[in-house]
Amino acid sequence: MTTTGQGLGNVAPGTTVSVEMDGQPVAVANVDGTLYAFDDYCTHRQCLLSEGTLAGTVVSCGCHGSQFDVTTGAVLRGPAKMPLSTFKVEIVDGELRLDIIEKAAEAVEQPASPAVAAAAPAAASPTPAVEAEVALAHVPLFSGLPAVSLQTLQALCFRRTFRPDEVIVEEGRTGNGCYVVVSGRVEVVRGLPDRPQVLATFGPGEPFGEMALLGDWKRTASVVAIEETTCIGIDRWVFLAFLRREPELAVRMLQLVAQRLVDTNQRLSASA
Ligand code: FES
Known part of the structure; x- marks a missing residue:
């Protein structure tokens, strides 16, 4: 066109x-x-x-x-x-x-540093990039995105490993992005440190903190690693720039927000 x-x-x-x-x-x-x-x-x-x-x-x-x-x-x-x-x-x-232009320029292979190459196992399974892409594809928000968009999104993510008991996000602090568990497990906890109440447990492929992608609101609960846990994450400003290029994802994001509002209204009605 x-x-x-x-x-x-x-x-x-x-x-x-x-x-x-x-x-x-x-x-x-x-x-x-x-x-x-x-x-x-x-x-x-x-x-x-x-x-x-x-x-x-x-x-x-x-x-x-x-x-x-x-x-x-x-x-x-x-x-x-x-x-x-x-x-x-x-x-x-x-x-x-x-x-x-219908073309697919190849990405340049980034050569690993000699130290990294020497430390790399002979036959790693699977590569981190594949893991991250698979984890992203499991996130409801991103499911159905074309593979090329997922690859772009994955390239924009950071990756971090947390020790057991390490707090990944802290209740009451302003969130600046979303995470997806790649390996390990995390607990969503409210009321730390005095009156902890575990709300949920998440494992590989499950996201948390998605709402922080849209605004600088405070986290409503803490998320703590309960074993060594690796997550990929994306910062809000990076995500918003990506969103401007992906109208399909923007619509999905609106649906997610609407669903959260419906859920909240139903909970309020049930407790009234
Ligand atoms: S090199 Fe980092 S944004 Fe361009």
């Missing part, structure tokens, strides 16, 4: 500007008079590449230094692992037109 971008203005050689396509920011770079268009969100943590630097056909993200080839979207340097979407650029009657 061809879509017209707005607000192109002049793109001077050696510079990059941001335009909108279907409500999404797209970066347009002028390399020696040729225009290249690509996703403006860096695939690492969603910083705007149009605010980075352009040198020849290489755009560098100003946040953590990832580099991409603007002609193909391929990753040239991490920490980003996923390639950018790229678009065909046309000027029609002085107006910028963009077409999505």
Whole structure:
């Protein structure tokens, strides 16, 4: 589908500007008079590449230094692992037109450091990336998302291991993201430390703290590891940037909020 971008203005050689396509920011770079268009969100943590630097056909993200080839979207340097979407650029009657290019630039394999490679078991099963993707696919909120979206989401997640009895989120503190258990078990507890009341136990594939993805509300309960537990998590600001690109997920999020309201109303009615 061809879509017209707005607000192109002049793109001077050696510079990059941001335009909108279907409500999404797209970066347009002028390399020696040729225009290249690509996703403006860096695939690492969603910083705007149009605010980075352009040198020849290489755009560098100003946040953590990832580099991409603007002609193909391929990753040239991490920490980003996923390639950018790229678009065909046309000027029609002085107006910028963009077409999505059907291509799949391969992500650059990030070489492990010698120390990490030496410590890695000969035949690990399964790899952490697969575990994380599988865990995300089990989260009701994310189920049904296309595999490519899950891969993008997984690339945006952090991963952390907690000791037994370690508090992962604390009741009353402002939440800044959501977690999914990859291995181990956690308890959801209210009233720590004086009058603990266990509300639930979660294991692999189960999420907690999803509401913190939408706003900086206080946590309504603590979550504590009851054995060594590994979780993947995603920060709110990273998730919200991702949400802007995934309208299907935004609808699912609304349904989740509506369901929570219905549940709360039913509980209030039952206790009245
Ligand atoms: S957000 Fe671009 S490198 Fe981290």
